[in-house]
Amino acid sequence: MSSLVLTPVLVPLGTALLTAALVGQPRAQRLTALLGTGALLGCAGALLREVQRMGPVRTHLGAWPAPFGIELVADGLGAAMVLLMAIVGAVTLLFQQSCADPAPARPGLLPLFSVLLAGVGGTFVTGDLFNLYVWFEVLLLAALGLLALGGQVRQLDATLKYFVLNTLGTLLLLVGIGYLYAATGHLNFGALREAAGRGEAASWLPFLVVPLLAFLVKAGAFPLFAWLPASYHTLPGPLLALFAGLLTKVGVYAILRTLSDVFAASPRVIYECVGWLAVPTMIVGALGAAYHWDLRRILAFHVISQIGYLLLGVGLGTMAGASATVFYLGHNVLAKTNLVLIAAIVFRLGGSYDLRRCGGLYKARPLLAVMFLISAFAMVGAPPLSGFWAKLMLIRETLLLERGVWAAAALTTGFLTLYSMSKIWLEAFWKERPPRDESHGSEAGHALERPEGLGCAYAAVGILAGLTVALGLFPEPVVSFLDRSAGQLGVARVHPSPGFGGAP
């Protein structure tokens, strides 16, 4: 069923059209969006099964053959990413139905939400560099719309900052694609892979750096991340979860696809650069989080620090490194999204995102505290949760390659993450609830007494926490699937791992 590979794009786009047509009827619109993400989840599962059974699924639009026509491909990596996207999309939309800091129900919300998913899905299944650019633009436009939707001045300010840096990023990508096309004569990933393997690296390497730089902007790597902490925290809870869970990861996916698959024949120096960029990304992100007291800002800075881990995995430049990166990505998307959603519930119950105003939630909501602990410990990397295996695989590969400094930075960042997580735990859950400041006493201050309307929120958080625990307890099938997927990437032929294959 090669048409399955179209579904990550077509299903959300169809949902976007339907929800746009139903603008006057909020109930029907909401139902359509929920059904649409449900269908996307089903299609993503079917796609993953198909890839597992038959190997990469591909289709050529208009039946033009590969190097000339537009190709859509889902290999193991792409299918896994599509499934992650569908999970995050469905869960955040479910959360949006609750009363925990939902996005304002503007008519444009659900269509933009679906277009964003279509953009993300498109980047994961495209087999063509120019279409990658187009999907990046689609998701940039949808993200800008979602950022500006609230209409408050601080949100518009955030949108402008997001716009300026991200647009410069996509323009870099466009120029880079033009150069790469001029140098190799191809845009199709398969054809580019062959051209890169055949030709002298010097003929395309200088041009590869330009799109890579663009992907680093999108991923929020050091020192190009300034747009992220300037904008993310102005988003309402479910949208922040969607952004934090998916958008920067799309940048990482693009870097992984370029460096570990299409241009795996790149000289080592370029992996080296990515690896060394990962070190300050991890540390600066974690330190920025340590400064802040606003839950959203803490979590936004942690997005950056987690991007550092992912870049580290790409920078290793081996097959096991790529597989560890994807596992880390999956774990991080689940845990991160959940932490943001929990923060939104904390806001609903405590009346503020600022930790100095929260407190007493452990006594009032022990279940929420448990959910937070699961995600926070997964984030830190405590066994037996998913983060432990992710960090184990990543750091083991780092040490096998004798990259002591990188491993030390990764472990240090783990401690800094623990600091932030314990800060949230102590302030929001453990300490006594501070006396309510009357000048700031909002209606949410009473929420502890009347907690109705949080059912969907708890369901969403519970699903993600369950997935995190499941991934921690049964990592084996996922790891073996990802190892097999990494075996299909270009990096497997160029730099097979010294550690996992046995031979150095």
Place this chain on the structure above:
Amino acid sequence: MLVVACAVGVSLTAGVYLTSSRDLLRCVIGISLIGVSANLAMFAAGRSTTASAPPVVLEGARQLPVDAANPLPQALVLTAIVISFALTCFSLVLALVLQQRTGISDADALRRSEPPPCPDGKPPLEGEC
């Protein structure tokens, strides 16, 4: 060829100059100028400026003439132009609305989303010290 190269250079210079300005509207217009230079660079990648024949298969011939331009980058640029048009519209409206609602046109002074720290160095509590 030289003309296109100069055009890329000039529009890029003008774009970077405007973008580094602190005025919001200038900054946004600068970005769209950088976009123009990116489009021109992409256009030049397809030999469109050195080729002498249009990318049309002539009557009776089975393939393009040897010195024909490559039509693909032209199609790509067209896509990019459409996208940048949408982005430019959006960003202009955004900059104008921000200026109207805050009365600030200086990018450095616009710190609504990231308020500066309190005098004691701590992060502000819900936007105020």
